[in-house]
Amino acid sequence: MPYTKINTLIALLFVSSASLADSKIAGNTSTPDSHAPIGVMGDHTHKAGEWMISYRFMHMAMADNLQGSRDISAQDIVTSIPNRFAGNMMQPPTLRVVPVEMTTDMHMLGAMYAPSDDITLMLMLNHLSKDMSHITFQGGMGTNQLGSFETKTSGLGDTKVAMLWNLKKTADYQFILNLGLSVPTGDIDESDHILTPMNMTPEVKLPYPMQLGSGTWDIEPGLTFTGHAHNWGWGGQLKATFRLNDNDNDYSLGDKLLASGWISHRVNEQLSLSARLSYLDQGRIDGIDAEVMLPVQTADPSNSGGSMLNLGIGANVLLPDGHRLAVEYETTLDQKVNGVQMAMDDMLTLGYQYAF
Ligand SMILES: [Cu+2]
Numbered sequence: 001m002p003y004t005k006i007n008t009l010i011a012l013l014f015v016s017s018a019s020l021a022d023s024k025i026a027g028n029t030s031t032p033d034s035h036a037p038i039g040v041m042g043d044h045t046h047k048a049g050e051w052m053i054s055y056r057f058m059h060m061a062m063a064d065n066l067q068g069s070r071d072i073s074a075q076d077i078v079t080s081i082p083n084r085f086a087g088n089m090m091q092p093p094t095l096r097v098v099p100v101e102m103t104t105d106m107h108m109l110g111a112m113y114a115p116s117d118d119i120t121l122m123l124m125l126n127h128l129s130k131d132m133s134h135i136t137f138q139g140g141m142g143t144n145q146l147g148s149f150e151t152k153t154s155g156l157g158d159t160k161v162a163m164l165w166n167l168k169k170t171a172d173y174q175f176i177l178n179l180g181l182s183v184p185t186g187d188i189d190e191s192d193h194i195l196t197p198m199n200m201t202p203e204v205k206l207p208y209p210m211q212l213g214s215g216t217w218d219i220e221p222g223l224t225f226t227g228h229a230h231n232w233g234w235g236g237q238l239k240a241t242f243r244l245n246d247n248d249n250d251y252s253l254g255d256k257l258l259a260s261g262w263i264s265h266r267v268n269e270q271l272s273l274s275a276r277l278s279y280l281d282q283g284r285i286d287g288i289d290a291e292v293m294l295p296v297q298t299a300d301p302s303n304s305g306g307s308m309l310n311l312g313i314g315a316n317v318l319l320p321d322g323h324r325l326a327v328e329y330e331t332t333l334d335q336k337v338n339g340v341q342m343a344m345d346d347m348l349t350l351g352y353q354y355a356f
Helices: 004-016 074-080
Strands: 051-067 070-072 097-113 119-137 145-156 159-169 173-183 191-193 203-205 218-229 232-243 256-266 271-282 306-318 323-337 340-355
Touching (some): 051 323, 074 097, 097 340, 159 218, 173 232, 306 340
Antiparallel strands (some): 051 070, 097 119, 119 145, 119 159, 218 232, 271 306, 323 340
16 A cells, blocks of 8 residues: 555645544554554444454463462462362362363454444454363362363353444544443353362363353443554553343452553554553452352352453554454463462464455
């Protein structure tokens, strides 16, 4: 797309005359960095009548365990962390099963449509595959390992719909108000076989992190700012998730606050590189699923929520005719969990977008 200089000149002319046309001329689809790093959602709007479809693949990896912000070994967990279900149905006094690794793969299909220059509508469908591996320790005490096992779930996750409202847009910057809703299409009754400390392999309802959805209607308000000058771009997004009700299993996941800030540099007309810091804070699970009662940390709602700081490095590639490719790798710099939980390691997001 060789029209950069001319395009920029025209954009400047229109902006200085402060006409409505600036949103059409701002060239929002014409540079690689006119979209945020691919891990950010709802960062841009479209021109009236424009559509965009997108596909994202996200891989997340967790490994080992933290108590607060300190590492804790599997042996320490099974000898020192109390089992909240102790005494119920012969359950042991301490935890006896420890998750050691988890991966989550997400396929996300998105559509955006702008009925006007001020409003862009967004729909996102998610498919999740989760895999958690565990060590089971033998009997009610001690550190003899009985064996290991994996639990797996996969299926449709929660569906997101959003309205992006263009509060202000010039050739240089944009403010967007994000009004999102999460629809509970993900299952919260997934089950699989486990290995118990008594060497049995029943099929049970799996703990919270292995479920596919929240089970609740959530509102997701947010505010996004993006700006550009020369070959540089920057942006920030604040986004919250509030659960509106308890789900059918008598709990709700913790509310979330996500703050993200990034800078990007345009290497040429096709490629931009980005660096992003994001901070996520999530509350504890409220309530408890009476059917999840296992001597493992993930079955106890007090071991949920916490905060983390991630660093992301990304690239956006602009192809001809409205096609885009993007990648972002994120690693966790710092995290603090409530109780005992697995640690987030890293995340990789690959994306394809097509606007027409
Ligand atoms: Cu879009």
